[in-house]
Amino acid sequence: MTNSTKFTPKKAFANSPASNGPPPASSPNGTGLPSTAPAGPLANGKPTPATPSDPDKYATVPRQHEAERKRLPIYGARQAILDAIQRNASVVIVGETGSGKTTQIPQFILEADLAKYGGIAVTQPRRVAATSLARRVAEEVGTPLGKRVGYTVRFDDKSSPSTKLKYLTDGMLMREILSDPLLHRYNYILLDEAHERTLRTDILFGMLKEIQQTRRQMCKDRKAQWYRRRVTDEARRGSGPPAEANGTDSDLGEHVVGGAVSTDAAETISASNGQPRFVHELKIIIMSATLDAERFAAYFDHAKILYVAGRQFPVRVYNSLEPQTDYLDAAFVASLQIHTEQGPGDILIFLTGQEEIETLEKLLTDHRALLPRDAADILICPLFAALPPAQQAKVFNPAPPNTRKIILATNIAETSITLPGIRYVLDTGVHKARGYNSKVGIESLLVEPISKSSARQRTGRAGREALGFCYRLYTEDSFMALEEDSVPEILRCNLAAAVLQLKAAGVRDVLRFDYMDRPPKLALLRALEQLYSLAALDDTGALTKLGTWMAEFPLDPCYAKVLYESRALQCTTEIIDIISLLSVDNLFVAPFHKREEANEARNKFISPDGDHLTYLNLLRAYQAVKGDIRWCHENYVNARGIQHALEVRKQLRQVCTRVGMDPNVSCGVDLDRVLQCFVAGFFHQTALLQPDGTYKSVIGSQFVRIHPASTLFNSRREAILFNELVFTTKLYVRGVSAIQANWIPEASPNYLKRGQPKSKPALSS
Ligand SMILES: Nc1ncnc2c1ncn2[C@@H]1O[C@H](COP(=O)(O)OP(=O)(O)OP(=O)(O)O)[C@@H](O)[C@H]1O
DSSP, X not given: OOSOOOOOHHHHEEEOTTOOOSSOOOOOOOOOOOOOOOSSTTSSSOOOOOOSOOTTTTOOSOOOXXXXXXXXXXXXXXXXXXXXXXXXXXXXXXXOTTSSHHHHHHHHHHHTTOOOSSEXXXXXXXXXXXXXXXXXXXXXXXXXXXXXXEEEETTEEEOOTTOOEEEEEHHHHHHHHHHSTTOTTEEEEEETTXXXXXXXXXXXXXXXXXXXXXXXXXHHHHHHHHHHHXXXXXXXXXXXXXXXXXXXXXXXXXXXXXXXXXXXXXEEEOTTTOOEEEEEOOEEEEEESSOOHHXXXXXXXXXXXXXXXXXXXXXXXXXXXXXXXXXXXXXXHHHHHHHHHSOXXXXXXXXXXXXXXXXHHHHHHHHHTTSOTTSOEEEEEEEOTTSOXXXXXXXXXXXXXXXXXXXXXXXXXXXXXXXXXXXXXXXXXXXXXXXXXXXXXXXXEEEEEOOHHHHHHHHTTSSSSSOEEEEESSXXXXXXXXXXXXXXXXXXXXXXXXXXXXXXXXXXXXXXSOOSSOOOHHHHHHHHHHHHHTTSBOTTSOBOHHHHHXXXXXXXXXXXXXXXXXXXXXXXXXXXXXXXHHTSSOSBOOOGGGHHHHHHHHHTTOOTXXXXXXXXXXXXXXXXXXXXXXXXXXXXXXXXXXXXHHHHHHHHHHHHHHTTOOTTOOOTTOTHHHHHHHHHHHTTSEEEEOTTSOEEETTTOOEEEEOTTSTTTTOOOSEEEEEEEEXXXXXXXXXXXEEOTTHHHHHOTTXXXXXXXXXXXXXXX
16 A cells, blocks of 8 residues: 555545535424333333323433434424324334434333333444443433443443333344243334344344234234123123223223224233233334335335435535545545545544554554644544444544544444544445355455445434535445445355344244345255254254253354353363454454564464464463553554453353353363364364365365464364354465364264264254
8 A cells, every 4th residue: 555646535526416415404393292201111021000201200310412302303203203103013214314313213202101011122233333322312311321221232231120211232132032032021122224134133123023913913812801801790790880990901991092992002911920911012113314115114014104304414425536446545645635634523434344444543643743733633543343342432532622533443333323523434435244155154254345325324424413524435436336235144144143043032944934035045054054063953953952052142153062062171261261362353463564573472372273272372471461551562462352352251251150151160281172162163164184285174175275364374284173264365264273183073963974964954944
């Protein structure tokens, strides 16, 4: 990459007709309905009926942002939204980015006291969105975070029995289904950013549809019973009045609509403990700025569609006049030009991954000293998934005086979140997309063009607090050539984890599940086969005890199996440590101008057996110096990465304790056991050395190369196991360790010979 590009914003960008709409629509409706306060709705059990409205009863801190709320375009549509929600079981709401869907619609429901019989869940594809939105909405509602408004994301829960409105990742809602199969605790589920079509959202769509139908049927059945009982009671009493209302009748009495009893709530008897359990209809609301509303409405049983017009502030969109050969360089130059030539406001730059972010962070940091004297200072804030939450949170802090914040983000900043201060967005037009070839079982992670929908979402990160600007580092023709939407993840991913969750949620026949887009049959069969080989499914395709245990962990099934095996081989401490470390992309940093020194430093930790034990050595050394940051710097260790791994480790240890597994059982120096555990989960990801020095995978007979970043790069060992088989520029294996070839056939009870299933599982059920 060079800095000598001819790219300049003035020359390179044309004012685009894609400029995003007129100035904000003002909000006509000024009055909020009073909020009310049912108790403990997100805890299991029978919710307490609503108390009379009292907006301030639960506001233990002052409400904030009231005037801003009322200026949001969505506020003008408040009554229409509430009417649609009351009249329809499912509603699709489409409104511009920043118009107020995510923060306001749940509050409308709260304030209008519609969620009488349970809580409100708002799902987000990403944890950073869930946590920041909950924080903002708690401020608006005037409640400490975790009380009336809270969030639940993997490894972090800020909710309590008094939480009425909860932001959570779609993965966490899937987990809640395991313990509360009909999601009784919720009255409303809002599926936000539904256009993203992550694997989990797609699975959730199908599960929620089924839950909604079941609950509706239960309400109807219970209602019929109630009528029969009432008629019998009245007949027995002659012409006297109906029986004095007991708890059931008074609950039902609240639902009398125009003389008929509505079917949206009824008491029923829980089969498990014979205690009365309140059943109420589940309302589903699907939201996004960029989705195919008709398609979603058709899938959700002809849901009502609402389009809410207007955005708060305009965003001027500029496209590059010429194609850019190096988007990273273009982003570097453009950001400095904005900084030195444009007015105040922070900059958000979309890049594809941690490595690119760290490269640009370094370039910009080095350039700080060269800024003109009169220019403001710059503060660079990275934002990517593997960054520890505390570091991620820094992007939400205002920049110090006379400083411009430059946020370097992956597409975790693409949807949903408001990053305060952002006025300029630089869109490189690319992202890293995961793919999966189910024929050969190879995953790929390639840099690809984004979709138009993603480009619009990126644009929408500006214009949320004031007029904004979006510079697309690609031509308008390139924009026009983009696909409208990205291919749903379910059509391009390994489905083993999703199938395990479906099975754990009681879906027997995953081939016939009601998918919005049906994945290829081969991909589903592969997932079933993989779970069978891990002994998570039995010969009939039903979940085994082990499978149920594995579904408890927020881990890919292969890692859950490794952890399970660690109990027998008595090395749970080491396995938890290594799995946590594997959740980080790069544990070592290797700046290109200091590669040799970095390699030398890494050699201190290297285990001759490969990456897994090398990571363990690294953690032990880090613990010995008590996480000294200077030590990390001197040894080219990614301190942020290790901190993130330690967070994951803490949480995994907690889950282990919860399921009765002692996380403190260690194998000491007998580290072969650790690798044997990994073979138990990854026997299908092993390869044998060939006479010519190459490696051939045991399953699929693919020639694979050890990734240059692996400690076993260029080494010749009898057999290897790997955590990832990834096509980038070539077919590489990553996360590699040396193993004994005879461990492979022993590793799976369902495999007799290498790569040969003992018998085909009954895949259709
Ligand atoms: N953390 C925050 N700091 C400052 N303003 C915020 C914050 N969160 C929300 N806002 C304000 O509330 C507005 C509405 O945000 P909200 O997330 O509800 O919009 P949205 O319609 O859901 O957007 P998107 O489609 O992009 O998710 C923002 O445009 C911004 O003005």
